[in-house]
Amino acid sequence: GAGVSQTPSNKVTEKGKYVELRCDPISGHTALYWYRQSLGQGPEFLIYFQGTGAADDSGLPNDRFFAVRPEGSVSTLKIQRTERGDSAVYLCASSPRVGESTEAFFGQGTRLTVV
């Protein structure tokens, strides 16, 4: 595709429900990142994938958050028992190389609203 694609663009869910957010990175990019952006803040790192494995998940706020990338391409961020504080824009980014200070290409984000 032309760029990083995230679906859905908007998601409204009730407190306590389970949600999945999808990220389709640029073809061939080995590195994939998830960020969360709350209102008035910059993107906050959640998790990083190198291929299929999560190389760094230190940014996940708690065990309600989980992400997978089973075939090294598409990734899904999963949030269980959603809380109102989870409301934010969730950004996905990919980059072509691992372990270098290289440009990250961002998706448009998924705006999650927990009511």
Add this chain to the structure above:
Amino acid sequence: AQRVTQPEKLLSVFKGAPVELKCNYSYSGSPELFWYVQYSRQRLQLLLRHISRESIKGFTADLNKGETSFHLKKPFAQEEDSAMYYCALYTGGFKTIFGAGTRLFVKA
């Protein structure tokens, strides 16, 4: 602690005026710094990185290790420069730390 600070949430200048968006960082290692920009209704995108020492859209940024700063500058602001600007620090451990952002508004 690793941290990026952008002290101004909003910066408003007139068209043609110089602009400087401030960024300070805290990092014990050798920093790799970036500026990202987000125009209205567009995705976040890289503007420039300090290792390239390049000028993009008239913007430049110099890394000052003594002052731990990476301020973004442009001598003559244009209306199309109005956007959110984020300073970012790559720590070498797969993680990029972003500042809270500065909204630049260029008035006609």
